[in-house]
Amino acid sequence: MPTALPRDPTPDTLVELLERVATEDAAALRALYDLTSSKLFGLALRILVKREWAEEVLQDAFVNIWRYAGDYRAGLSAPMTWMAAIVRNRALDFLRRQKASGAAAETQWSEALDDILPGNEADPSEETLLSQEARRLRICMEQLEASQRQAVALAYLRDQSHSEVANAMQVPLGTVKSWIRRGLDKLKACLGGL
Numbered sequence: 001m002p003t004a005l006p007r008d009p010t011p012d013t014l015v016e017l018l019e020r021v022a023t024e025d026a027a028a029l030r031a032l033y034d035l036t037s038s039k040l041f042g043l044a045l046r047i048l049v050k051r052e053w054a055e056e057v058l059q060d061a062f063v064n065i066w067r068y069a070g071d072y073r074a075g076l077s078a079p080m081t082w083m084a085a086i087v088r089n090r091a092l093d094f095l096r097r098q099k100a101s102g103a104a105a106e107t108q109w110s111e112a113l114d115d116i117l118p119g120n121e122a123d124p125s126e127e128t129l130l131s132q133e134a135r136r137l138r139i140c141m142e143q144l145e146a147s148q149r150q151a152v153a154l155a156y157l158r159d160q161s162h163s164e165v166a167n168a169m170q171v172p173l174g175t176v177k178s179w180i181r182r183g184l185d186k187l188k189a190c191l192g193g194l
Contacts, residue, residue: 009035009036011074011078011079011080013035014032014035014036014079014080014083015072015074015079017029017031017032017035017079018032018065018069018072018079018082019069021065021066021069022069022070022072024066029062029065029066032065033062036080036083037058037062039080039084040058040061040083040084040087041054041055041058043084043087043088043091044057044058044061044087044090044091046157047088047091047092047095047157047158048091048094048095053094053098054091056094057087057090057091057094058087060090060094061083061086061087061090064086064090065083065086068086081134092159095158095159096159136191137187137191139190140186140187140190140191141153141187143186143190144183144186144187145179145183147169147171147179148179148180148182148183148186149183150169151165151169151176151179151180151183152179152180152183152184152187154168154169155180162176162177162180165180
């Protein structure tokens with residue numbers, strides 16, 4: 001009889017499940033999905049905005065987790081960090097494909113998309129699973145001016161060029177370049193000071 005899985009899995013639980021997934025244990029993949037899919041879906045949704053796109057990317061990400069679980073190394077990153085990187089990469093690849101087919105034009109920046117940036121209130125279970133580096137980055141991102149934070153997020157989370165960011169934010173290209181440069185300088189100083 002299988003043991004009950006915790007609601008908020010520890011990294012050790014996730015490592016054990018990834019090891020089992022590497023041996024092609026379908027039950028372990030299901031358990032891993034049940035424990036992590038809501039957080040990983042949230043990440044995909046923050047990047048992609050559209051629910052149906054995030055669902056597609058999450059499915060693709062779990063296919064990759066199934067294929068590459070044997071490549072996971074606990075000494076290099078936390079299991080949630082490794083899986084989040086897969087989701088992020090799949091989401092960015094999806095955005096590139098959408099951009100190439102012209103569908104990305106449907107997703108313009110709006111004030112509602114400010115929600116993709118970290119807020120001051122953190123979900124305790126999510127905070128526990130975030131790596132120390134991610135928490136440091138969140139703290140530093142909060143210190144940026146809103147325009148800098150938005151420009152940096154579009155350029156690096158959405159993988160948009162400076163021109164695309166300028167179009168999305170409806171400001172001159174030089175302004176966007178300044179915001180991104182100053183924002184990155186502030187992030188570098190902040191991350192170096194923490």
